[in-house]
Structures are given as C-alpha cells and as structure tokens.
Amino acid sequence: MPVSTQNRHDVVGEEQPLVSVIIPAYNCAAYIREAIDSVLAQDYPALEVIVIDDGSTDGTGAVLASYGKQIRLLSQENRGCAAARNAGIAHAQGRYVAFLDGDDVWRPDKICLQLAAMRRSGHAMSYSRFIVWRPDADGGYPSAERMFGEDGAAHVSDCVLLTGDTYDALLLDCIVWTSTVMVEREVLIEAGGFDESLQLGEDYELWLRLSRRLTMLGIDEPTALYRQHPASLTRSARAINYEYLVLKRALETWGGGASGGSAAIEKRLAGSAFNHGYAHYRHGDARIGAASFLLCLRHGHRRTKSLLLLLACAGRAMLDRG
CATH class of the missing domain: 1.25.40 (Serine Threonine Protein Phosphatase 5, Tetratricopeptide repeat)
Incomplete structure (x- = not known):
C-alpha cells in the first residue's frame, strides 16, 4: 500500500525526527530477517534499528550479525520481552519509539503514515489495526506484499479502535497491539517502561498504565502483519494467568x-x-x-x-x- 501524497508531504517535506525501532529477538531465526527487512524498507529515512538478542540459542545471532552496521545489536542473557524492550528504550536516541516483534512485518509506509497522523492530531502515542497472518496447510505464509494488498482485506483485525481515552476499552480487551505502536520516547521513560516482573502481558500492562497518562490515536489502516504460529495452540500453559x-x-x-x-x-x-x-x-x-x-x-x-x-x-x- 503506497503512502498517500498528504502523508508523504507531512513527513518528508518537513523536519524528520529520528524514530527508534525496537525489536526483541529470541530464537526467531526463521522469521527475524523478514521483520528487519520490513523496517529497512521503510520510506521514512530517519530511523535507527535496535535489535536485542535475548539469549537466543538457535541461529538468530548469526542472522543478526549479518546486518553489520545496518542495525544496532544488543545482546543479553534471556530475560524476557520486557527486559529486552527496556534495554532498547535505554539505548534509543529517537524522539519517537516504535516496536516490532521479531516474527512480525511492517508495511513499507508504516512510519510515514503513523508519524503524519500523529503530527496532524497532536497525540504522543498511536496504534493501528493489523492483519492476521496465518500459515497455509503446508506451513508457509503468503507474501507480505499480497497480504498488504487485496488478499489481506478479509484478515484485518476487528477489535475496538479508539482515539482518546482508551482505559475503559482496555479493561475489556487488549485493543493495542505492540507491533503497531509508536510513542514519544520521553513518555515511555516517564512511565517507567515495561514491567520486567511479568513474563507475559507486559505490553498490556504498559498500555493500561499509559492510558491513565495520555490519550491515544487509533489509526484505521492496518500497518503490520501479526504472524500466527501453528504450534501456539498446543503450547504448554503457563502456571500464572x-x-x-x-x-x-x-x-x-x-x-x-x-x-x-x-x-x-x-x-x-x-x-x-x-x-x-x-x-x-x-x-x-x-x-x-x-x-x-x-x-x-x-x-x-x-x-x-x-x-x-x-x-x-x-x-x-x-x-x-x-
């Protein structure tokens, strides 16, 4: 989906603030290259890509090393997504931070579209709809290009999308999906980042916390693909809910x-x-x-x-x- 003329004018024809993209990576060698490439293909030039290898034991490290200076690579012992994202925030230099999970993919104009919408509205945080990316019977995934075209229209998320006060809606559903979020870095720092005591739901907890501090901008256009894995339905249940x-x-x-x-x-x-x-x-x-x-x-x-x-x-x- 090409970025609209208005969006391009808003962000290319004016000051271009640095956007820090934070990607936690743990044992995602099969998918991480596609995620990183979708960031490097963005039509917004002022980006820094920070990838945190959270103690991977597969080939993730080798894939990340192959990018050289195209990314800022941080490595740590396995401490979970919250700690990985917090490490990225601590090293980020951008005015804005955007998050991408290591197995998901952005559309090429994601940053340009989102930044333009935030400038027009004055919001410090935005999120958008996304497309559910399911494998076929053989375990393969349709191309990202196809999914961002007409083929993905039937798979766009149908969760509540709000602009303004989101707390009430977040109590009833996690309407904010992490790989679509862009937020001012200072807002994240003032809020204290992600809660590292949570092994799961750390993003949900932060969006609830931020909803008490600010209003959010909901963008109707899907900006990312959410990859579903066949094994996720049979994964062992966690002891803590x-x-x-x-x-x-x-x-x-x-x-x-x-x-x-x-x-x-x-x-x-x-x-x-x-x-x-x-x-x-x-x-x-x-x-x-x-x-x-x-x-x-x-x-x-x-x-x-x-x-x-x-x-x-x-x-x-x-x-x-x-």
Whole structure:
C-alpha cells in the first residue's frame, strides 16, 4: 500500500525526527530477517534499528550479525520481552519509539503514515489495526506484499479502535497491539517502561498504565502483519494467568472505569480465568486448571461448563497424585 501524497508531504517535506525501532529477538531465526527487512524498507529515512538478542540459542545471532552496521545489536542473557524492550528504550536516541516483534512485518509506509497522523492530531502515542497472518496447510505464509494488498482485506483485525481515552476499552480487551505502536520516547521513560516482573502481558500492562497518562490515536489502516504460529495452540500453559493478574492490578489501582460497568468487567475476568483453566485442562496442570475454573465460578459466569471442567480437573489431579 503506497503512502498517500498528504502523508508523504507531512513527513518528508518537513523536519524528520529520528524514530527508534525496537525489536526483541529470541530464537526467531526463521522469521527475524523478514521483520528487519520490513523496517529497512521503510520510506521514512530517519530511523535507527535496535535489535536485542535475548539469549537466543538457535541461529538468530548469526542472522543478526549479518546486518553489520545496518542495525544496532544488543545482546543479553534471556530475560524476557520486557527486559529486552527496556534495554532498547535505554539505548534509543529517537524522539519517537516504535516496536516490532521479531516474527512480525511492517508495511513499507508504516512510519510515514503513523508519524503524519500523529503530527496532524497532536497525540504522543498511536496504534493501528493489523492483519492476521496465518500459515497455509503446508506451513508457509503468503507474501507480505499480497497480504498488504487485496488478499489481506478479509484478515484485518476487528477489535475496538479508539482515539482518546482508551482505559475503559482496555479493561475489556487488549485493543493495542505492540507491533503497531509508536510513542514519544520521553513518555515511555516517564512511565517507567515495561514491567520486567511479568513474563507475559507486559505490553498490556504498559498500555493500561499509559492510558491513565495520555490519550491515544487509533489509526484505521492496518500497518503490520501479526504472524500466527501453528504450534501456539498446543503450547504448554503457563502456571500464572498474567492477563488476569494485569487486570486485577489495574482495577485495584485505578478502578473499573466509567463505561465498562461491573458486570462487563466481571465477565472479562471470568473469561480470562476460564481460558487459563481450559489451557491447563488440555495441556497443563490439572490442579491449576481446577483453581482457575473455581475462580471463574466466583465471578459468576460460565457456571455449568466451569463446574464440569472443575470436576474433571479435580478428578485428574487426584489420579495424578495417586
């Protein structure tokens, strides 16, 4: 999708502030080159590309080394996405920071489009819709060019897109997707960056925190491809339900917002507990599954299914102990 004439005039015909692109990379040798190349192909010239190798044990390091001075490469022991992104923020020199996950891809005019929209609106942070990038039956992915054309139209995310106060909507769904975010670096520094105690949901927690500090600009045009992996559906469930943890912390700190309503929030918490329990019912620890279904029941939703699955998990846990 070529950038519009207006967008190009706004960012090329005026001052071009440096944008720092931060890419955490962990064991993504199969995809990281496509991600980096999509940044280097941007039609906005004032970019620095910071890639953080978060202790990869596959061929990721060799792929990153092949870029030489085209990227700034940071390496650290495996500490997770939050620590990797925070390291990138600490080294960033741009006025703006944009994030890209190591297996995702940007459209060629992403920075130009987003920066122009932020200049026109005056917002310090923006995010956009994205395209869900699914593999075919053989595990291959359609080309990014095809997906950013007409072929991707049917796969554009349909989550709520808001401009302004996003806190209430974020309580009910993580409407901000990290690979589409651009934000002023000083805003990130003042907010304290990502919470490194969270192994998952660290981006969700930061967007909730930032929503209490500023209004956000939602851009309707998709600017990135979100790569889905076939193995993700069968990946081992985590012991901690980080989504539930992040939501509870937000509610305890800032309350339930104005428009979500207690019933909607209870349903959201119940859904998070149910999904965590079901993941453990299928591929994890039956005891954790039982505890999650019990939590779902306490929130008053999915009573019959939760009770049945709670009993199934409890029975399996007893057999495992016996």
